[in-house]
Amino acid sequence: GENVEQHPSTLSVQEGDSAVIKCTYSDSASNYFPWYKQELGKRPQLIIDIRSNVGEKKDQRIAVTLNKTAKHFSLHITETQPEDSAVYFCAASRSAGGTSYGKLTFGQGTILTVHP
């Protein structure tokens, strides 16, 4: 089955700096890579995702890059703000037919702290 490794486990930055979180995956058939943000005591929520037919996707201050050959993808947050502080999870899955992506395998999470 799929295995997703995420680094670093904790990341501390000053407000305004950039933050980068990296993940590697094992299943070359995986073709969908979402990132979820989970604030303390809250539900995980999707912040951005990328499919294997593109190498980069950007949404305001966040971006995700994908290297299919190396089987790794990264989350980039620019101009970080204190409200970006949360746990971030990467995940990977393969299409399960139709537009369903079946089982998501999550990384271990990165605790991001943005200091004012």
Add this chain to the structure above:
Amino acid sequence: EAGVVQSPRYKIIEKKQPVAFWCNPISGHNTLYWYLQNLGQGPELLIRYENEEAVDDSQLPKDRFSAERLKGVDSTLKIQPAELGDSAVYLCASSSRTSGTGELFFGEGSRLTVL
């Protein structure tokens, strides 16, 4: 639009007692998932339903865990008997096969403490 609803939010039980969690997915979502989240870890899939059919339950410890999704809507996850190591957050999520996205919508979770 109402999100995924789970209950109870918190449950404290003695070991060897049974416990059940309930999930109501977003209306129209065919796919329902139960994930286990241990403290400081990412969610791990327990079972995935497509409508009322369990299509992936390979990670569900079937000796003590059971789940059902009658009529392809609400779902219940049961543990009997509970063990100390079952203390965790049980997350329910749902998604739509026809939305064109792979987004999972999670509930707030049910936090279980086994004493």
